[in-house]
Amino acid sequence: MYxxxxxxxxxxxxxxxxxxxxxxxxxxxxxxxxSEVVLASGDxxxxxxxxxxxxxxxxxxxGRETLPVAGLAKIRxxxxxxxxxxxxxxxxxxxxxxxxxxxxxLVGTWFDHPLEPGYRTGLPATRPTLRVTGRWPHEGxxxxxxxxxxxxxxWIAPGGTLAASxxxxxxxxxxxxxxxxxxxxxxxxxVPLAAVGELAGQPGRFTRVEVFALTNPETQNVRDPKxxxxxxxxxxxxxxxxxxxxxxxxxxxPEADARIVYGVTGATADVLGRLTGxxxxxxxxxxxxxxxxxxxAMTATVLERRLEAGLLVAIGAxxxxxxxxxxxxxxxxxxxxxxVGGLAGLAAGRLxxxxxxxxxxxxxxxLLPFxxxxxxAVAxxxxxxxxxxxxxxxxxxxxxxxxx
Numbered sequence: 001m002y003x004x005x006x007x008x009x010x011x012x013x014x015x016x017x018x019x020x021x022x023x024x025x026x027x028x029x030x031x032x033x034x035s036e037v038v039l040a041s042g043d044x045x046x047x048x049x050x051x052x053x054x055x056x057x058x059x060x061x062x063g064r065e066t067l068p069v070a071g072l073a074k075i076r077x078x079x080x081x082x083x084x085x086x087x088x089x090x091x092x093x094x095x096x097x098x099x100x101x102x103x104x105x106l107v108g109t110w111f112d113h114p115l116e117p118g119y120r121t122g123l124p125a126t127r128p129t130l131r132v133t134g135r136w137p138h139e140g141x142x143x144x145x146x147x148x149x150x151x152x153x154x155w156i157a158p159g160g161t162l163a164a165s166x167x168x169x170x171x172x173x174x175x176x177x178x179x180x181x182x183x184x185x186x187x188x189x190x191v192p193l194a195a196v197g198e199l200a201g202q203p204g205r206f207t208r209v210e211v212f213a214l215t216n217p218e219t220q221n222v223r224d225p226k227x228x229x230x231x232x233x234x235x236x237x238x239x240x241x242x243x244x245x246x247x248x249x250x251x252x253x254p255e256a257d258a259r260i261v262y263g264v265t266g267a268t269a270d271v272l273g274r275l276t277g278x279x280x281x282x283x284x285x286x287x288x289x290x291x292x293x294x295x296x297a298m299t300a301t302v303l304e305r306r307l308e309a310g311l312l313v314a315i316g317a318x319x320x321x322x323x324x325x326x327x328x329x330x331x332x333x334x335x336x337x338x339x340v341g342g343l344a345g346l347a348a349g350r351l352x353x354x355x356x357x358x359x360x361x362x363x364x365x366x367l368l369p370f371x372x373x374x375x376x377a378v379a380x381x382x383x384x385x386x387x388x389x390x391x392x393x394x395x396x397x398x399x400x401x402x403x404x
Contacts (some may be wrong), residue, residue: 017333020330020333020334020337020379021333021336021337021340022337023292023337024333024334024336024337024338024341024375024378024379025337025338025340025341025344025375026341027288027341027375027378028337028338028341028342028345028371028374028375028378029341029342029344029345029348030285030345030348031341031345031371031374032341032342032344032345032346032348032349032367032370032371033345033346033348033349033352034280034349035345035349035367035370036345036346036349036350036361036364036367037349037352037361054086054087054088054126054127054210054211054212054261055211055212055213055215055242055260055261056210056211056212056213056242056245056246056249056258056259056260056261057208057209057210057211057258057259057260057261058075058208058209058211058249058253058256058257058258058259059207059208059256059257059259060207060208060255060256060257061254061255061256061257062257064255065207066091066202066205066206066207067205067206067207067209067253067255067256068204068205069089069193069204069205069206070204071253071255072087072089072115072209073115073116074252074253075087075211075249075252075253076115076116076119077252078245078248078249078251078252079237079238079248080213080240080244080245080248083213083214083215083240083245084211084212084213084245085125085212085213085214086121086122086125086126086211086212087115087121087126087209087210087211087212088109088110088121088122088123088125088126088127088209088210089109089110089193089206089208089209090107090108090109090123090206090207090208090209090210091107091108091109091193091196091197091200091202091205091206091207092105092106092107092108092188092207093105093106093107093108093166093196093199093200094106095164095165095166095199096164096165096166097150097154097162097163097164097189098163098165099154099155099156099163100153100154100155100156102150102153102154104150104153104187104188104189105187105188105189106164106188106189106191106196106199107188107189107190107191107196108190108191108192108193108194108195108196108197108206109122109123109190109191109192109193110122110123110139110192110193111123111124111136111137111138111139111190111192112124112136112138112139113139122136122139123136123190123210124136125212126210126211126212127181127185127210129181130179130180130181130185131179131180131181132145132177132178132179132180133158133177133178133179133180134158134175134176134177134178135176135177136176136177137173137176137177137190137191137192139192140192140194141192142171142172142173142174142191142192142195143173143174143175143176143191143192144162144173144174144175144176144189144190144191145175145176145177145178145179145189145190146162146175146177146178146179146189146190147178147179147180147181147185147186147187147188147189148178148179148180148186149186149187150186150187150188150189151175151178156175157175157178158175158176158177158178159174159175160174160175161173161174161175162174162175162189164189164199166199166200169198169199169201170199171195171198171199173189173191173195193206211245211249211258213240213242213245214240215240215241215242215245216239216240216241222241222243222260223236225237225247242260242261243260245258246258246259246260292382295382295383295385295386323388326383327380327383327384330379330380330382330383331376331379331380333379334375334376334377334378334379334380335372335375335376335379336375337375337379338371338372338373338374338375338376338378338379339368339371339372339375341371341375342367342368342370342371342372342375343368345367345371346363346364346365346367346368349361349364350363
């Protein structure tokens with residue numbers, strides 16, 4: 001009987017019910033589209049900002065000046081090893097260059113080093129914004145790239161020879177490229193790590209390593225792992241945060257300190273947080289508009305049918321069952337509106353991403369059930385107040401007002 005009454009109720013008053021369905025559909029359309037853009041833009045923006053360079057730096061622990069190159073392979077054994085996109089050890093020395101007799105930094109590093117089978121890494125991967133006219137040096141070759149400003153001071157160009165000396169040691173390199181960055185790299189020369197190790201008298205050593213890890217955005221307010229509960233620690237350790245990646249690197253390299261480069265990670269988290277906040281606020285506004293529309297439609301429906309509601313209560317129906325009857329009707333309308341709005345929102349999100357933000361938004365059908373449930377919740381909550389207000393009187397009062 002209850003389902004029969006509900007079906008009959010849904011069949012009547014089609015215009016007002018279509019209004020309620022449309023209001024919910026428009027609200028969930030906006031919320032679904034914006035949620036789709038948030039998810040897609042978050043991944044895209046995190047990837048784009050990560051391309052600005054390394055986000056973890058490994059340096060010798062207190063009391064040490066250098067670290068062994070042989071230990072770097074351990075970094076690729078941590079839990080998040082597949083997130084270690086690139087790494088590059090660095091050994092900077094201030095040497096005397098000729099021609100020109102200029103004292104400037106000579107930096108030893110990797111350029112395309114096979115750290116393990118199938119994994120090659122080096123400075124071009126950890127500093128992708130560097131621009132080289134010519135090419136990068138080959139691993140193991142006596143070759144160099146020279147910063148643009150340093151090259152002008154030395155009056156040197158690709159194809160020339162760069163001589164470097166430190167104490168009683170000397171080495172010569174063929175210049176194969178000029179480097180431009182707009183930063184300190186313009187005043188430095190870069191050569192293979194082994195050559196600088198020999199020049200410094202410390203072969204197979206480095207002073208710091210840059211690590212480019214694919215991570216989730218994280219603010220600077222990182223709690224001490226020792227103060228976390230077991231559950232918090234497991235969740236943090238098993239999430240690719242920069243802090244958890246740095247912690248795991250320190251576990252495999254106890255003689256080193258792993259630090260987060262907050263200039264990259266902090267900016268990523270801040271921009272993503274602001275973008276997400278704006279889009280979520282717009283989604284809330286869309287849902288609030290839907291709630292207003294549903295409230296208006298349900299208020300009119302209840303006022304129209306207050307005689308019917310009064311008769312149900314008068315003949316013995318429990319008041320809460322009558323309220324549940326109207327709310328069930330609203331829930332079904334909200335479920336239908338949410339499903340329709342969710343489907344339209346997926347299409348609108350892809351259109352918004354491609355036409356406005358220049359973003360390739362993937363199809364996300366997983367949002368559909370959430371959109372339907374969101375429509376159900378909005379319609380039910382928006383209907384609760386007018387239904388309770390209309391049925392909050394005694395049956396005689398309801399009938400009197402309905403027949404007046």
